[in-house]
Amino acid sequence: MCNVINFYINGCQYKLPIVYGTFCEKAINISKLRENTGFITLDPGFKNTGITKSSISYIDGEKGILLYRGYPIEEIINKCSFIETSYLLLNGELPNPTQLKFFSEKIKKYNHVSQDIHKILDKYPVFYHPMGILSSLTCILRSFITTKKNDNNNHVKEQDLFLHLLAKFPILAALTYRKKVGLPPSYADKNLDYPSNLLKMFFSTNKKKYDEFNPVIIDALDKLLILHAEHEQNCSTTTVRLLSSAHSGLFSSVSAGICALWGRLHGGANEAVIEMLENILKSGKNVKKWIEMAKNKKNSFRLMGFGHRIYKNFDPRAKIIENIAEKVIRELGINNPILELAKELEDIVMNDSYFLEKKLYPNIDFYSGIIYQAIGIPKNMFTVMFALGRLPGWMAHWKEMRLNREPIGRPRQIYVGYKKRKIRN
């Protein structure tokens, strides 16, 4: 394998080093390009640009492969819990029983929030989107985490901050949901595992005790959290890395990642998919009309839940989620026209040359909302559920950026504005 690339600009020869990844992905290291040639590169959307070297996850978009710290997602989903997966992403290895016990017990020790958070939540306008609430509460949450000594620089060990956030994030989500539906807070129970606590904090009422929750639902929720946990340099994770490069704190960096995920082209797509499917049903299920609309460049409509920057084959997570959706719908005995429509739409799209030529397959957001809806989670909370899953991935990248001591992220640009001019008197 060659280690340098030779190229010529205006007759001068230049050399740049080539970098190879674990699976021989290749990159031209252009960190000295401008210094040596006066050129920069231009790549809107970073479609061809690597911003770092990372060991957290690996995606092969052509083969539909996703590894978390080297383990295939298909293995993790069947052999690990979300808490074990979070430990793996943060620490690089799966926990042994002692490590898992310590990690889980710390999360249970930290699974409460200050009553001041409840008071702040009461001040939000009722129509404010849950992702906006989650982002702002996450940012302010750090100020309520203090050391016993209450030393003024409030230095809390970094490992503890990860555990505080893992423990408190679902509480913020559940409090936001219950406020929106007019329910009083339901608190975590130290005897419950992570997904069961999530369901309890969301849905427990005097009538419906949490121990009534169906084990199929608990398992489905844990698997959804795992499938959303990490996905290398997606928009929100790169946002978190960028803030980490500026030495922004963990909580403020995650708060920014939440806002990036909120975008409808990114994590907000899961909410948009259900809205789209409901609109197709309402408009008389004329699926072909909607597909033609998505292909027509004259309008901005796209088939939400289809297409991916990296997967040019199937998204391995989408296949797993489709099976989970069928199992949950079957278990709950729901006659769900949305699931039937989703499968019908997928069948038609997967036989349409436009989508096949552009390699637009269902992505993780296409079926996930169907499961959330079946569990009883409202549409405007779907992306919050995505964020709950993505948290360990965001934290692992924030940590890796700091460990690698990478420089602050500050890209260049090509200026195309006015030439220098004077203000007319």
Ligand code: SDX
């Ligand atoms: C997530 O990056 C990650 O890892 C993200 C994620 C994660 O785990 O973090 O996987 C989660 O964000 C999944 C994606 C969720 N978003 C959606 O489902 C929204 C719908 N999909 C698209 O908007 C789009 O496919 C993106 C945003 C996902 C990817 O966009 P790209 O890579 O910038 O591709 P593009 O917009 O340049 O599209 C290429 C072509 C275009 O046509 P041409 O200009 O070449 O003629 O494909 C067309 C697009 O018009 N196209 C679609 C389409 N997606 C792309 N046409 C119709 N419907 C679509 N959904």
